[in-house]
Amino acid sequence: DVQLVESGGGLVKPGGSLRLSCAASGFTFSNAWMIWVRQAPGKGPEWVGRIKSKVDGETTEYASPVKDRFTISRDDSKDTLYLQMNSLKIDDTAVYYCTSCLGLGKSGVVPASMLYYYYGMDVWGQGTTVIVSS
Amino acid sequence: DVQMTQSPSSLSASVGDRVTITCRASQNIFNFLNWYQQKPGKAPKFLIHAASTLQSGVPSRFSGNGSGTDFTLTISSLQPDDFATYYCQQSYSTSYTFGQGTKLEIK
Numbered sequence: 001d002v003q004l005v006e007s008g009g010g011l012v013k014p015g016g017s018l019r020l021s022c023a024a025s026g027f028t029f030s031n032a033w034m035i036w037v038r039q040a041p042g043k044g045p046e047w048v049g050r051i052k053s054k055v056d057g058e059t060t061e062y063a064s065p066v067k068d069r070f071t072i073s074r075d076d077s078k079d080t081l082y083l084q085m086n087s088l089k090i091d092d093t094a095v096y097y098c099t100s101c102l103g104l105g106k107s108g109v110v111p112a113s114m115l116y117y118y119y120g121m122d123v124w125g126q127g128t129t130v131i132v133s134s
Numbered sequence: 135d136v137q138m139t140q141s142p143s144s145l146s147a148s149v150g151d152r153v154t155i156t157c158r159a160s161q162n163i164f165n166f167l168n169w170y171q172q173k174p175g176k177a178p179k180f181l182i183h184a185a186s187t188l189q190s191g192v193p194s195r196f197s198g199n200g201s202g203t204d205f206t207l208t209i210s211s212l213q214p215d216d217f218a219t220y221y222c223q224q225s226y227s228t229s230y231t232f233g234q235g236t237k238l239e240i241k
Contacts, residue, residue, distance in 0.1 A: 035230075044221055045170075045178060047230035061228050064135075097177055101225075105190035117225050118184060120168035124177035 002026035002123050004098045009128030016088050016132075022081040022098030022125055030054060030076040032102060033112045035121060036083050038094035038130075048072075048083070048096070053112055065091070088132045095127040136160055136224050140233035146241040151212045155236045157205045157222035165201045166226035172235075173218045181220075182207065212238075 008020040022034070033056070036048040049062040051072045060072050071084040081098055101115040104122050137160035147153050157167065165185040170178035180189050182198040185205055195210045209216055217240050222233040 037230075044232045044235045045223075046232065050228070063229060099177075116228075117166060120170070120180045120183040120189070120223070120225065121178075122180045122189065124179075127177055 002102065002104065004100070004123060004125035006096065006098050006125040006128040009096065009130045011131045011133065012088055013134055014088060014090055014132055017084070017086045018088065018130060020083040020085070020096055020098075020128055020130070022083075024079045024081065024098075027102055027123075029074075029079040031112060032100045033116050034072075034074060034081045035099045035101075036072060036081075037097045037099055037121070038092075039097070039127075040091070040094040043094075045097075046094075050116070051081070056113060085130070088130075090132050093130060093132045095129050097127045098125040099123060135229055136163060136227050136231050138222055138224055138231050138233040140220075140222055140236050142236060143234065144237040144239060146239050147212055148241045149212050149214060153209050153212060153238065155207045155220055155222075155238075157200075157207070157233050159203045159205075159224055159226075162202050163224045163226035166224055167198075167200065167205050168223045168225060169198055169207050170221045170223065171216075171218045172221065178221060183225075214240075 003025045005023045035050045039045045049072050051060045069087045073082045099121040101119045103110045103115045139158045141156050167185045169182040172178045186198040197208045199206045219235045219237045
């Protein structure tokens with residue numbers, strides 16, 4: 001079964017740091033573009049950022065509120081995605097989800113670049129909670 | 135960033151009702167529009183991509199329509215399992231954005 005499992009959430013003081021992990025299984029992780037989405041209490045989901053596969057350059061993009069504070073990385077040898085969060089603010093309090101557009105159910109091989117734009121996020125982790133509070 | 139606006143923000147309906155949720159984009163996003171269902175304490179569940187293509191396993195009572203800036207999600211005959219919050223999301227730009235959600239409640 002395709003699965004994403006996040007870990008690393010917790011309580012941290014403003015200005016602190018935290019690293020989230022997302023362990024993937026059941027699919028070829030190295031081919032996938034991976035995404036972090038967060039959801040503050042009572043709010044809708046918010047895209048945090050994306051990392052491409054190594055073959056597509058492993059480049060990253062970030063949402064404006066987290067740019068220059070958060071860093072997405074991946075270790076394909078461990079099938080694991082990371083989110084390094086620095087200079088945390090109270091507004092970063094949220095459930096953080098690891099997700100991807102895998103094209104599950106589609107026949108044939110579809111490039112990850114096409115799935116990112118033409119498909120939706122069809123696999124999600126259970127989320128890990130980050131609370132930033134003094 | 136592309137702004138996504140959903141309406142209504144909440145909706146009370148009964149089992150068997152037909153309901154429609156609207157999502158409007160701040161610019162032309164063609165059909166790069168996805169819909170999700172979320173229940174409390176759970177991750178969003180992917181329902182529809184490309185504005186109108188149902189994900190495998192999603193009941194046919196769900197349908198999506200629209201292109202450009204105006205989109206709809208319709209549930210033709212509400213079932214008890216459908217009471218949840220629904221979000222639209224654009225994938226036209228690299229920086230995905232979501233609507234603020236529509237909470238569908240039992241009347």
